Amino acid sequence: MAVYTEVGDEELKQFAANYDIGEFLSCKGIAEGIENSNFALTTATGNFILTLYEKRVDPDDLPFFLGLMDHLAEAGIPCPTPVHGKDGDALRSLCGRPAAIVTFLSGMWPRRATPGHCQEVGRALAEMHLAGSNFKMSRINALSVKDWRPLLARSKDHADEVAPGLAKELAAELDALEKGWPEGLPSGVIHADLFPDNVFFRDGRLTGMIDFYFACTDMFAYDLAICLNAWCFETDLSFNVTKARRMLTAYRKVRDFSTDELAALPLLARGSAMRFLLTRLYDWLNTPKGAMVTPKDPQEYLAKLRFHQSVKGPADYGLD
Amino acid sequence: MAVYTEVGDEELKQFAANYDIGEFLSCKGIAEGIENSNFALTTATGNFILTLYEKRVDPDDLPFFLGLMDHLAEAGIPCPTPVHGKDGDALRSLCGRPAAIVTFLSGMWPRRATPGHCQEVGRALAEMHLAGSNFKMSRINALSVKDWRPLLARSKDHADEVAPGLAKELAAELDALEKGWPEGLPSGVIHADLFPDNVFFRDGRLTGMIDFYFACTDMFAYDLAICLNAWCFETDLSFNVTKARRMLTAYRKVRDFSTDELAALPLLARGSAMRFLLTRLYDWLNTPKGAMVTPKDPQEYLAKLRFHQSVKGPADYGLD
Numbered sequence: 001m002a003v004y005t006e007v008g009d010e011e012l013k014q015f016a017a018n019y020d021i022g023e024f025l026s027c028k029g030i031a032e033g034i035e036n037s038n039f040a041l042t043t044a045t046g047n048f049i050l051t052l053y054e055k056r057v058d059p060d061d062l063p064f065f066l067g068l069m070d071h072l073a074e075a076g077i078p079c080p081t082p083v084h085g086k087d088g089d090a091l092r093s094l095c096g097r098p099a100a101i102v103t104f105l106s107g108m109w110p111r112r113a114t115p116g117h118c119q120e121v122g123r124a125l126a127e128m129h130l131a132g133s134n135f136k137m138s139r140i141n142a143l144s145v146k147d148w149r150p151l152l153a154r155s156k157d158h159a160d161e162v163a164p165g166l167a168k169e170l171a172a173e174l175d176a177l178e179k180g181w182p183e184g185l186p187s188g189v190i191h192a193d194l195f196p197d198n199v200f201f202r203d204g205r206l207t208g209m210i211d212f213y214f215a216c217t218d219m220f221a222y223d224l225a226i227c228l229n230a231w232c233f234e235t236d237l238s239f240n241v242t243k244a245r246r247m248l249t250a251y252r253k254v255r256d257f258s259t260d261e262l263a264a265l266p267l268l269a270r271g272s273a274m275r276f277l278l279t280r281l282y283d284w285l286n287t288p289k290g291a292m293v294t295p296k297d298p299q300e301y302l303a304k305l306r307f308h309q310s311v312k313g314p315a316d317y318g319l320d
Numbered sequence: 321m322a323v324y325t326e327v328g329d330e331e332l333k334q335f336a337a338n339y340d341i342g343e344f345l346s347c348k349g350i351a352e353g354i355e356n357s358n359f360a361l362t363t364a365t366g367n368f369i370l371t372l373y374e375k376r377v378d379p380d381d382l383p384f385f386l387g388l389m390d391h392l393a394e395a396g397i398p399c400p401t402p403v404h405g406k407d408g409d410a411l412r413s414l415c416g417r418p419a420a421i422v423t424f425l426s427g428m429w430p431r432r433a434t435p436g437h438c439q440e441v442g443r444a445l446a447e448m449h450l451a452g453s454n455f456k457m458s459r460i461n462a463l464s465v466k467d468w469r470p471l472l473a474r475s476k477d478h479a480d481e482v483a484p485g486l487a488k489e490l491a492a493e494l495d496a497l498e499k500g501w502p503e504g505l506p507s508g509v510i511h512a513d514l515f516p517d518n519v520f521f522r523d524g525r526l527t528g529m530i531d532f533y534f535a536c537t538d539m540f541a542y543d544l545a546i547c548l549n550a551w552c553f554e555t556d557l558s559f560n561v562t563k564a565r566r567m568l569t570a571y572r573k574v575r576d577f578s579t580d581e582l583a584a585l586p587l588l589a590r591g592s593a594m595r596f597l598l599t600r601l602y603d604w605l606n607t608p609k610g611a612m613v614t615p616k617d618p619q620e621y622l623a624k625l626r627f628h629q630s631v632k633g634p635a636d637y638g639l640d
Contacts, residue, residue, distance in 0.1 A: 003351040009428035009521070025426035025522070026367075028360055029351035031323040040348055040360040042367060042426065047346075106345035106362065111328035201329070202345070 003029035003037045005052045005095050015094050018085040019101065021045050032197065035213060037097070040104075047104035049080060052097040057213055059098050064139045065212050066090045066100055068132070068189060073103075075131035078124070078208045080105060105208030107200025118231050118243040120206040121199060122250035125191070125227060128209065129220045130255055132189030141192065141216040143275050145181045149174055151278045158285045162298055166281075170274070173305065177271050182219070182264040186257075190223035191215055195230040221261040224251060225268035228317070229276065229304050237303040245318025262314055269308040277301035323349035325357045325372045325415050335414050338405040339421065341365050352517065355533060357417070360424075367424035369400060372417040377533055379418050384459045385532050386410045386420055388452070388509060393423075395451035398444070398528045400425060425528030427520025435566045438551050440526040441519060442567035445511070445547060446574035448529065449540045452509030461512065461536040463595050465501045469494055471598040478605045482618055486601075490594070493625065497591050502539070502584040506577075510543035511535055515550040541581040544571060545588035548637070549596065549624050557623040565638025582634055589628040597621035 007027060016024040022044030030038040030049075035057060039050040053062060066082045070090070073081035080102035082090035090100050110117050143151075152159075152170055159167040191198075193214040200208035224247075232243040251257070280298040287295040314320065327347060336344040342364030350358040350369075355377060359370040373382060386402045390410070393401035400422035402410035410420050430437050463471075472479075472490055479487040511518075513534040520528035544567075552563040571577070600618040607615040634640065 006431075008431035010431065012428065023522075024428075026424070026520075027428060030360070031349035031351045040350070042424075047362060047367070104346070104362075108329035108332065108344075108347060111326075111330065200346075202343075 003031075003039075004054045005037045005097055007037075007039060007050070007052070007095055011095055015092075015099070016043075018087070018092060019043075019083060020086055021048065021083060021101070033211075041101065048083060048101050049104055050094075050099065050101050052094060052099045054097065057098075061139060061213075062091050062098055062100070064137050065215060067137055068135060068215055069102065069212055071135045072128060072131050077128050077131050078105065078206065079128075079212065080208075080210055105200055105210065107202045107207035109197045109199055110201055111196075113196055113231050113243065114204075115240075115243045115246045116204050117196075117199075117201060117206075119246040119250040120201070120204070121194065121227055121231055122224075122247035123254055124199075124206050124209060125194065125223060126251040126254035128191065129188055129223065135189050138189075138217040139215070141190075141218040143192075143214070143279065144218060145177055145271060148177070148271075148274055148278055151282060155278070155281045155285055159281060162281060162284060163302060166302070170277070173270065173274060173309075177267070177274060180267050181271065182260070182267065185219045185221055185261055185264060187217060187219045189215060190218045190220060192218065192223060192226060194223070194227050219261075219264075219268070220255070221257060221264055222268045222272065224248070224257075225265060225272040226275075228265075228269050229272050229301070233304060233307075237300065237307075239307050239316075241316070241318040248317060248319055262319070265314070265317065266308050266311040269311070270305055273301050273305035273308060277305060323351075323357045323359075324374050325417055327357075327359060327370070327372070327415055331415055335412075335419070336363075338407070338412060339363075339403060340406055341368065341403060341421070353531075361421065368403060368421050369424055370414075370419065370421050372414060372419045374417065377418075381459060381533075382411050382418055382420070384457050385535060387457055388455060388535055389422065389532055391455045392448060392451050397448050397451050398425065398526065399448075399532065400528075400530055425520055425530065427522045427527035429517045429519055430521055431516075433516055433551050433563065434524075435560075435563050436524050437516075437519075437521060437526075438563040439566040439570040440521070440524070441514065441547055441551055442544075442570035443574055444519075444526045444529060445514065445543060446571040448511065449508055449543065450575055455509050458509075458537040459535065461510075461538040463512075463534070463599065464538060465497055465591060468497070468591075468594055468598055471602060475598070475601045475605055479601060482601060482604060483622060486622070490597070493590065493594060493629075497587070497594060500587050501591065502580070502587065505539040505541055505581055505584060507537060507539050509535060510538045510540060510546075512538065512543060512546060514543070514547050539581075539584075539588065540575070541577060541584055542588045542592065544568070544577075545585060545592040546595075548585075548589050549592050549621070553624060553627075557620065557627075559627050559636075561636070561638040568637060568639055582639070585634070585637065586628050586631040589631070590625055593621050593625035593628060597625060 024043050026042040027039045036054050037052040041048040041050045072079045083101040084090045156167040198211045280296050283295040284298050344363050346362040348360045356374050357372040361368040361370045392399045403421040404410045476487040518531045600616050603615040604618050
């Protein structure tokens with residue numbers, strides 16, 4: 001949890017003058033969030049989220065992210081809507097950082113995901129994929145298969161400190177992923193980071209998807225693979241096939257996937273596990289003790305990777 | 321900044337059933353605050369603050385703190401009002417911690433205090449002192465003159481690491497404070513921690529005073545002395561006599577202080593500087609590197625202490 005940049009009352013007052021959303025009444029840093037500084041902003045017209053984009057976000061990507069949220073919100077997807085200033089711009093600058101205000105979404109993220117939550121996520125993900133299909137901009141996935149070997153190279157000398165033989169195991173897995181990585185599957189805008197803390201619910205209904213700052217243009221089935229990893233494992237790292245079935249079935253009711261996509265799912269799930277394993281491994285080895293953000297244990301994604309390596313076919317994901 | 325206890329969606333839903341303030345729509349941890357975990361809570365009826373009291377707060381003190389806020393709010397003081405549950409109780413339990421919901425106050429705390437802010441603080445402090453005079457409960461100040469020597473004892477072996485000769489200087493100052501500490505001055509409920517980050521403003525008008533978790537029964541002039549230290553020094557630690565004059569003059573318009581109180585002010589200001597110096601010194605020496613909370617530099621209060629030692633009379637605080 002982190003707020004990297006403090007926003008003072010005077011800076012905020014000046015910033016407020018750019019908008020038509022009423023007097024700014026309160027602005028409090030939110031403890032959640034890792035990449036950027038987020039603030040709960042209350043104005044005379046309601047609640048909003050103010051985000052200051054920190055160094056991990058490339059400013060050149062911001063028009064894509066904000067444009068995507070505009071596009072998806074317009075299409076009825078429950079995502080934050082950028083608030084445009086009096087000059088029409090959603091993206092401006094505050095305290096030396098790129099900054100934007102987006103609408104506030106109600107709901108709480110689920111600490112214990114249920115099969116019902118997974119079903120909602122499957123449906124909403126498919127709706128998002130369809131809604132994004134006519135979005136004009138594109139963004140290369142900066143954390144896809146071609147990026148994993150350089151990422152591993154930065155950690156491999158110390159990887160075995162996390163698990164004996166890990167460097168070798170990951171190198172072999174990378175060979176397989178690079179060799180078998182599918183091409184030509186249906187692609188478009190994907191969220192690429194739809195973890196439980198990015199999805200809000202009220203009374204079991206999905207009310208919001210947030211944090212589009214890894215969104216990119218990639219295979220839809222890869223987004224689904226990320227969600228399988230993020231939502232369908234229990235805390236003891238066993239795979240819950242009921243959750244997977246509910247998620248995949250709900251997804252395909254909205255956007256049916258082809259037999260090619262279904263066949264690729266185990267490999268995509270391995271790739272997704274590799275992607276989060278590698279970033280967590282790097283952060284685990286390189287985050288100074290006592291940093292503002294506690295790194296997540298890479299072991300979790302090693303277990304998930306090994307599960308998907310063992311998958312024989314769609315039945316292991318709960319499909320016929 | 322810190323949220324020590326995470327509140328899950330399921331725990332929150334159960335907790336919400338105790339209240340009549342509408343469906344709980346959102347609950348986000350706030351990065352500000354050091355002692356307790358605070359959350360920006362949005363319900364169908366508006367915004368609130370949810371606080372979980374952490375280990376530094378004695379649960380036995382909570383009825384005093386919450387009762388005081390009830391009392392002051394009733395008297396029109398702009399402070400958070402505890403929200404009572406359906407059973408009438410404001411204090412209950414959440415995630416194993418004592419917990420309470422209070423009303424949300426608009427405004428921002430000033431990063432750069434102006435003489436105008438100081439005037440507002442003086443007025444509001446006096447109004448709070450008057451409003452608290454018929455509050456029935458009392459609480460001993462756990463960080464007053466008799467507590468400072470034991471507090472120094474816990475730091476003195478390492479005090480000179482902060483400033484050469486500091487242990488000896490503070491011991492001598494303590495002798496003077498213990499010997500000269502006034503008795504019989506007008507007393508009642510004081511805030512005891514009214515720093516700029518505990519006071520909200522809108523357009524230069526004070527809109528809220530928060531964080532009553534050091535409030536206690538002590539001399540009113542000591543509260544004023546704390547505010548002199550917290551509000552009237554510049555960032556270069558020079559004393560701004562204009563700010564002091566505006567604060568004291570605004571205070572005495574609401575509750576005039578006696579010549580005894582005025583005469584005691586320099587010593588009380590030294591005592592107040594000692595109190596914050598000692599707790600900061602202890603935290604400075606004992607907070608592990610990389611803790612969630614960054615300790616504040618005790619040197620700041622050493623400089624303030626020395627200023628008040630040099631004070632010759634009321635004119636140094638801007639009074640005739």
